[in-house]
Amino acid sequence: MLRLIWKNAWRSKRRTVLTIASVAVSLFLLSTMLCYLSSGEKQLENSAGSLRVIARHATSLTFFLPEAHVAKMATVPHVTSVQACVWWGGQIEGMENQIFMSTIASDLDPLETMWDDYSFGPGAMDALRGELRGAVIAERLLAKLKAMKGWDIGQTIRLHSPIFKHDIELKLVGTCKGPDESILLFRRDYLEKVQDNPGRVGYCWLRVDKAENIPGVCRDVDALFANSDAETKTETEKAFMATFMSMMGNIKDLVVNIGLAIVVTILLVAANTMAMVARERTTEHAVMRCLGFSQGAIAFIFVAESVLISLLGAAVGVGLAAALYTPGRYDLGGFAPFFHMTPATTGIGLGIALGVGIVAGAVPAVAAARRSIVDGLRRVD
Amino acid sequence: MSDVLVEVAGVTKEYRRDDQAITVLEQLSLTIPRGDFLALMGPSGSGKTTLLNLLAGIDQPTAGRITVDNKVITGLGEGALAKWRSRTTGFIFQLYNLIPVLTAYENVELPLLLTSLSRAERRQHVMHALDIVGLADRAKHFPRQLSGGQEQRVSIARAIVVDPLLLLADEPTGDLDAKSAEEILTLLQRLNREFRKTIVMVTHDPKAAARASRTLHLEKGKLVEAAA
Ligand SMILES: Nc1ncnc2c1ncn2[C@@H]1O[C@H](COP(=O)(O)OP(=O)(O)O)[C@@H](O)[C@H]1O
Numbered sequence: 001m002l003r004l005i006w007k008n009a010w011r012s013k014r015r016t017v018l019t020i021a022s023v024a025v026s027l028f029l030l031s032t033m034l035c036y037l038s039s040g041e042k043q044l045e046n047s048a049g050s051l052r053v054i055a056r057h058a059t060s061l062t063f064f065l066p067e068a069h070v071a072k073m074a075t076v077p078h079v080t081s082v083q084a085c086v087w088w089g090g091q092i093e094g095m096e097n098q099i100f101m102s103t104i105a106s107d108l109d110p111l112e113t114m115w116d117d118y119s120f121g122p123g124a125m126d127a128l129r130g131e132l133r134g135a136v137i138a139e140r141l142l143a144k145l146k147a148m149k150g151w152d153i154g155q156t157i158r159l160h161s162p163i164f165k166h167d168i169e170l171k172l173v174g175t176c177k178g179p180d181e182s183i184l185l186f187r188r189d190y191l192e193k194v195q196d197n198p199g200r201v202g203y204c205w206l207r208v209d210k211a212e213n214i215p216g217v218c219r220d221v222d223a224l225f226a227n228s229d230a231e232t233k234t235e236t237e238k239a240f241m242a243t244f245m246s247m248m249g250n251i252k253d254l255v256v257n258i259g260l261a262i263v264v265t266i267l268l269v270a271a272n273t274m275a276m277v278a279r280e281r282t283t284e285h286a287v288m289r290c291l292g293f294s295q296g297a298i299a300f301i302f303v304a305e306s307v308l309i310s311l312l313g314a315a316v317g318v319g320l321a322a323a324l325y326t327p328g329r330y331d332l333g334g335f336a337p338f339f340h341m342t343p344a345t346t347g348i349g350l351g352i353a354l355g356v357g358i359v360a361g362a363v364p365a366v367a368a369a370r371r372s373i374v375d376g377l378r379r380v381d
Numbered sequence: 382m383s384d385v386l387v388e389v390a391g392v393t394k395e396y397r398r399d400d401q402a403i404t405v406l407e408q409l410s411l412t413i414p415r416g417d418f419l420a421l422m423g424p425s426g427s428g429k430t431t432l433l434n435l436l437a438g439i440d441q442p443t444a445g446r447i448t449v450d451n452k453v454i455t456g457l458g459e460g461a462l463a464k465w466r467s468r469t470t471g472f473i474f475q476l477y478n479l480i481p482v483l484t485a486y487e488n489v490e491l492p493l494l495l496t497s498l499s500r501a502e503r504r505q506h507v508m509h510a511l512d513i514v515g516l517a518d519r520a521k522h523f524p525r526q527l528s529g530g531q532e533q534r535v536s537i538a539r540a541i542v543v544d545p546l547l548l549l550a551d552e553p554t555g556d557l558d559a560k561s562a563e564e565i566l567t568l569l570q571r572l573n574r575e576f577r578k579t580i581v582m583v584t585h586d587p588k589a590a591a592r593a594s595r596t597l598h599l600e601k602g603k604l605v606e607a608a609a
């Protein structure tokens with residue numbers, strides 16, 4: 001029986017190959033999009049369970065907070081530490097579109113307790129304390145820069161910032177490793193010095209003692225600065241990440257819609273093929289039923305053929321994606337650190353192929369099974 | 382066990398086209414004893430294929446009743462009929478109707494896939510059937526690698542492999558040259574005599590009909606017996 005299904009599928013080699021190819025191409029595209037979506041989800045997920053909240057200017061992320069806010073925030077009950085940061089947005093001359101770096105100027109003292117999900121290279125923190133221009137870089141980002149520019153620890157690098165319109169010179173003194181693999185961290189006191197002490201803070205990370213106190217802390221911090229010159233908006237890391245990512249271009253809906261369009265396209269291609277196949281097999285189906293094959297058996301064999309073809313397409317398309325999108329290979333220059341195939345994305349791709357195969361085969365299969373045997377036998381082609 | 386294998390009692394078959402009903406078979410009755418080799422003759426459009434289809438349980442009469450081996454098959458559901466067909470009848474078509482992507486062996490094996498036989502048992506049955514039709518050495522050939530006569534012999538092997546009670550052949554020699562036709566008729570005759578198969582064969586050819594033990598003429602939906 002399996003033999004028959006297999007052989008049937010290859011009757012018209014050209015047609016089957018073309019169908020498999022179109023299913024493969026579509027599912028490859030779909031896998032690509034799923035990777036993109038799951039990368040974003042993973043980033044959000046990583047920040048979901050944290051005890052960090054972020055306080056920023058109520059109007060927008062692009063407005064600064066006065067430095068005096070930092071000490072006041074530390075007095076809010078249940079806040080265990082406060083880390084003032086500035087998103088500096090560093091870029092490498094000539095490589096603006098190839099490398100994405102989360103270039104952040106930060107206070108040093110709260111760093112290690114605040115970011116307990118990161119590990120710092122041996123001596124990295126001490127080196128940073130001892131070197132005003134020092135910077136700590138994510139291992140993955142360093143590896144990339146090593147390959148592209150030959151940079152390594154000890155190197156002094158020069159970056160410019162489209163936000164602040166000035167350059168800065170940093171010395172790479174150590175590495176770190178954590179969820180954000182595009183981190184480049186340097187000292188905020190150095191940035192203050194370079195900028196002539198404006199006393200500006202981009203945003204503050206606050207660590208809360210217990211998860212259940214997070215909502216209260218958010219409320220209290222915002223209440224503290226209510227009606228001041230710089231009101232704050234304090235939210236959880238996850239909520240902040242979501243806003244941040246939507247600022248980066250909310251194309252999630254678009255991606256989902258294109259994905260759906262792709263699924264419909266594969267379905268149409270497969271359904272068209274199977275309808276053609278059913279028409280050609282009319283006499284044969286009648287003959288097989290004459291031999292005693294039931295309507296169910298005929299329909300099953302037919303659907304199995306359809307499923308086989310679309311799963312072969314999926315094996316090629318999803319397989320290619322799995323081979324290509326290995327962890328860390330394509331991370332959109334560091335912006336999408338989790339852009340790779342996971343068991344879930346592979347499963348979704350195969351699941352869609354299975355569904356497409358069943359649906360595309362089912363309609364002609366039922367029609368074929370219902371057709372009267374006598375009519376099927378009378379048809380002369 | 383009664384001597385009658387097939388009992389056709391007052392069978393009428395009408396086809397409805399738009400508002401018009403065409404009566405193809407009218408109040409037809411017929412008894413076929415076990416071991417019979419019956420030839421059905423008659424002009425084109427006289428309802429021979431229709432009658433054969435009714436006997437094969439792939440079509441239902443408008444009125445009347447058909448009994449095969451003491452089982453009334455008229456009015457059986459499609460599922461029950463399929464099961465019944467797989468065990469009771471073997472059908473031989475004018476155009477052989479082998480599955481082109483399967484070898485002779487696999488074509489003959491097809492009806493056995495519906496049984497609970499093991500692979501080895503199936504092999505035994507298939508080779509035996511191919512042996513009877515004289516094509517054991519062509520087991521691995523595909524239909525397109527066989528002549529018309531050989532294809533028809535494979536189709537006969539497929540029809541007898543489940544050892545059915547009743548063999549139904551619709552113009553089995555209609556598409557063959559004289560020599561191949563002779564071989565097929567000899568084979569059918571042998572199946573009838575040696576293996577005691579009951580055969581109903583539709584044919585246009587008087588020479589073919591002469592090989593049967595008796596001949597019935599169908600004219601305008603009614604039977605007329607003629608001397609064998
Ligand atoms: N599905 C059908 N619908 C309408 N008329 C049919 C159908 N099948 C057969 N007929 C008619 O029934 C008559 C007998 O057909 P058939 O049994 O094939 O004749 P024979 O085999 O003797 O040539 C013909 O007139 C044919 O046109």
Ligand SMILES: [Mg+2]
Nearest residue numbers: 429430431551
């Ligand atoms: Mg006919």
